[in-house]
Amino acid sequence: MWLMAEGSNEILLKNLILSCDPFMRFLMPKEENPEGFPPYAPGSPITGCGVAEVLESGHPEYKKGDIVCGMTRWEEYSLVHSAQIFCKIQNTDVPLSYYTGILGMPGLSAYASFYELGSPKKGERVFVSAASGAVGQLVGQFAKLMGCYVVGSAESKEKVKLLKNKFKFYEAFNYKEEQDLDAALKRYFPEGIGIYFDNVGGKTVDAVLVNMRPHGRIPICGMISQYNLDQPESIKNMIAVVLKRIQIQGFYVFEHYHLYPKFVEFILPNIKEGKIVYVEDIVQGLENGPAALIGLFKGKNVGKQVVVLAHE
Amino acid sequence: MWLMAEGSNEILLKNLILSCDPFMRFLMPKEENPEGFPPYAPGSPITGCGVAEVLESGHPEYKKGDIVCGMTRWEEYSLVHSAQIFCKIQNTDVPLSYYTGILGMPGLSAYASFYELGSPKKGERVFVSAASGAVGQLVGQFAKLMGCYVVGSAESKEKVKLLKNKFKFYEAFNYKEEQDLDAALKRYFPEGIGIYFDNVGGKTVDAVLVNMRPHGRIPICGMISQYNLDQPESIKNMIAVVLKRIQIQGFYVFEHYHLYPKFVEFILPNIKEGKIVYVEDIVQGLENGPAALIGLFKGKNVGKQVVVLAHE
Numbered sequence: 001m002w003l004m005a006e007g008s009n010e011i012l013l014k015n016l017i018l019s020c021d022p023f024m025r026f027l028m029p030k031e032e033n034p035e036g037f038p039p040y041a042p043g044s045p046i047t048g049c050g051v052a053e054v055l056e057s058g059h060p061e062y063k064k065g066d067i068v069c070g071m072t073r074w075e076e077y078s079l080v081h082s083a084q085i086f087c088k089i090q091n092t093d094v095p096l097s098y099y100t101g102i103l104g105m106p107g108l109s110a111y112a113s114f115y116e117l118g119s120p121k122k123g124e125r126v127f128v129s130a131a132s133g134a135v136g137q138l139v140g141q142f143a144k145l146m147g148c149y150v151v152g153s154a155e156s157k158e159k160v161k162l163l164k165n166k167f168k169f170y171e172a173f174n175y176k177e178e179q180d181l182d183a184a185l186k187r188y189f190p191e192g193i194g195i196y197f198d199n200v201g202g203k204t205v206d207a208v209l210v211n212m213r214p215h216g217r218i219p220i221c222g223m224i225s226q227y228n229l230d231q232p233e234s235i236k237n238m239i240a241v242v243l244k245r246i247q248i249q250g251f252y253v254f255e256h257y258h259l260y261p262k263f264v265e266f267i268l269p270n271i272k273e274g275k276i277v278y279v280e281d282i283v284q285g286l287e288n289g290p291a292a293l294i295g296l297f298k299g300k301n302v303g304k305q306v307v308v309l310a311h312e
Numbered sequence: 313m314w315l316m317a318e319g320s321n322e323i324l325l326k327n328l329i330l331s332c333d334p335f336m337r338f339l340m341p342k343e344e345n346p347e348g349f350p351p352y353a354p355g356s357p358i359t360g361c362g363v364a365e366v367l368e369s370g371h372p373e374y375k376k377g378d379i380v381c382g383m384t385r386w387e388e389y390s391l392v393h394s395a396q397i398f399c400k401i402q403n404t405d406v407p408l409s410y411y412t413g414i415l416g417m418p419g420l421s422a423y424a425s426f427y428e429l430g431s432p433k434k435g436e437r438v439f440v441s442a443a444s445g446a447v448g449q450l451v452g453q454f455a456k457l458m459g460c461y462v463v464g465s466a467e468s469k470e471k472v473k474l475l476k477n478k479f480k481f482y483e484a485f486n487y488k489e490e491q492d493l494d495a496a497l498k499r500y501f502p503e504g505i506g507i508y509f510d511n512v513g514g515k516t517v518d519a520v521l522v523n524m525r526p527h528g529r530i531p532i533c534g535m536i537s538q539y540n541l542d543q544p545e546s547i548k549n550m551i552a553v554v555l556k557r558i559q560i561q562g563f564y565v566f567e568h569y570h571l572y573p574k575f576v577e578f579i580l581p582n583i584k585e586g587k588i589v590y591v592e593d594i595v596q597g598l599e600n601g602p603a604a605l606i607g608l609f610k611g612k613n614v615g616k617q618v619v620v621l622a623h624e
Contacts, residue, residue: 026555201550220554234546238513241562242532243338248560250553 008058009082015072016312018286019049019100020293020305021134025227045073049105051089051096052078053312062088067312069099074289076309086257094271095280096312101134101304102267102278105253109221110138111263112256114197117219117249122147124194125213127185129204131172132159132279134304135221139197140169141276148195151188153204155299162302166277181207192216200225202233209237209246218248228297279303320370321394327384328624330598331361331412332605332617333446337539357385361417363401363408364390365624374400379624381411386601388621398569406583407592408624413446413616414579414590417565421533422450423575424568426509429531429561434459436506437525439497441516443484444471444591446616447533451509452481453588460507463500465516467611474614478589493519504528512537514545521549521558530560540609591615 027040027047040046050072054062059082062068070085072078089099101107113135114120126143130136131152140163143150151171152163163172171188178184185193185207192213198205201223208218226232240246270276281301283292289307296305339352339359352358362384366374371394374380382397384390401411413419425447426432438455442448443464452475455462463483464475475484483500490496497505497519504525510517513535520530538544552558582588593613595604601619608617 201554205550223551223554226551232548232551234548235550236544236546238517238547239535239538239544241560242513242535242564243562245562245564245567246560247562248553248558250555250557250559252554252557255557 005058010058011054011062011068011080011082011085012056013052013068013072013078013080014055015050015052015074015076015078015309016067017051017097017100018072018074018289018307018309019104020289020296020301020307021049021105022222022224022227022296024048024293025297045075045078047071047073049086049100051099058082067092067096069104074286076286087260091268094268097280097282097304097306097308098271098278100306101280102138102271102276103264106134106304107138107267108256108260108263109251109253110135110142111266112253112259113219113221113251114139114142114195116256116259117251118195118197118217120146120148120195124148125189125191126150126195126197127189127193127208128152128169128197128199129175130154130199130222130224130299131169132162132167132303133199133301136197136199137163137167137279137303138276140167143195144168145270145275156302159302162279166279175204182210185211195219197221198223202226206233206235206237209235209240212240212244212246214244216244216246218246219251220248221251224297281305282308284308317370322370323366323374323380323392323394323397324368325364325380325384325390325392326367327362327364327386327388327390327621328379329363329409329412330384330386330601330619330621331416332601332608332613332619333361333417334534334536334539334608336360336605337609357387357390359383359385361398361412363411370394379404379408381416386598388598399572403580406580409592409594409616409618409620410583410590412618413592414450414583414588415576418446418616419450419579420568420572420575421563421565422447422454423578424565424571425531425533425563426451426454426507428568428571429563430507430509430529432458432460432507436460437501437503438462438507438509439501439505439520440464440481440509440511441487442466442511442534442536442611443481444474444479444615445511445613448509448511449475449479449591449615450588452479455507456480457582457587468614471614474591478591487516494522497523507531509533510535514538518545518547518549521547521552524552524556524558526556528556528558530558532560532562536609593617594620596620 054066067089068085126148128136128139132154140150152169153175160172160174163169196208196218198220199222202225281303366378379401380397438460440448440451444466452462464481465487467488472484472486475481508520508530510532511534514537593615
């Protein structure tokens, strides 16, 4: 039994759901770190986003039984500082796992980077890579809500089906079946791409650059294809940036959390009315977590990857 | 003797000064064209910016004896459409050649791309490549006026001296003498680069990317090092764009001419008070024009390259 001093601001959590997110790769050694969280220490549980139940609380805002979302550790129970909690979950008529996905960091990533960095206009042509992933599936649906033409790429027949049938992308293709990515893009975007929402980096960016329309925008939310390479793939077509006055912009969701309330106000009704759907890839048990996390970098997940540890 | 019908909108020019500009490379075959001017036709005089005297005019706004700046051809006399004239030169107490440089397209390029795309703030750290060129020398001086720390790179001892002594850059270096561009940048920017004003593209961009500060901006005004390569140099460090939330943006001066009056209002007093200086590389005679134009792509020019054909 823990005895937690009031005002200690420490909170004892029972972890319910853990989230597998690409940014976690940056917290592993030998990589440059974005500001924010310290790198993982070998031998200690890794940290990540998660949903948890409060067992004890030394902070007045949280009490036993609350369900919270925040940065926790990959273990059954975690003692965290209250600053690591993002929010207390009030709305429990959606799956709790949504708070690591559509209602969490990937959701806000899709929202802030598409609307703020992409500046989409009705009728624009949008291309999304890793389009069935945690962020991509939402960007595609946001683009449709805006009245944009949207095409997604993914790496399996199953995912392409999902893009077309579940998320209602106008078109989708399996990039692994395309010998020539440039030709594929010209087929789907004969008039060029207005916004390319990049989740993968590397050779996809290169093929996209020559197919962008003047004043096209490329919000870069991630470059998952590059995270495990010793040598990153190189980009040859940067000159297109000048020729077409393209804007490329990197994005880091933790700098956009001030938009979270506005985002929730936008997304919740859309979820409840079925206008936006969300697909998750759920594995059960902490012991299956590492394989799920590694699978993320190999594109094994179909939809947002989560690990369920326990139920309330 | 020409007989020019009033309302024909044709104007007969005596060309006084021709301008050598990097964009002219794009008007030569086998390259993608930015919108705007048609590509050069082999066997015909090439077009370019210039200053000329009106000999006859079929447009009411221009009359014999006016000095104008606009798109003309590399020949002694040109018959042009009035739409090709940018402006009638009223202010003749500065060198007329300035209208192809500091008071022309390169000046507006420096102004619009530095202030609009670069969004500079006092105290920021600015790096300029091709820093003694037509645009670079101005960007450096604008940065100083803003209270920024500015370092320039160039490719000869003579140009480095010019940067330090004439344009008063804080520091300048000869990139050809640097074995390791990354190390050079770390030496001049131990705290990273806030704004990189790119005139050259290629490996310089690559070295800069890893030395950018978070939220750094890279306005790309040109990539002159790449224009004559069969294979463009590739960029390996694009992942820095995500890690540091960098903004890269291409620029095309002809889309910013609405800023020209505001720009002239800003630049003229600065020229007259000696707060901004401008260095030109002047060759005499049309016959020396082609070598001067080619020299531009080899970095032979010291300052803005112009060709003087005749005096008023």
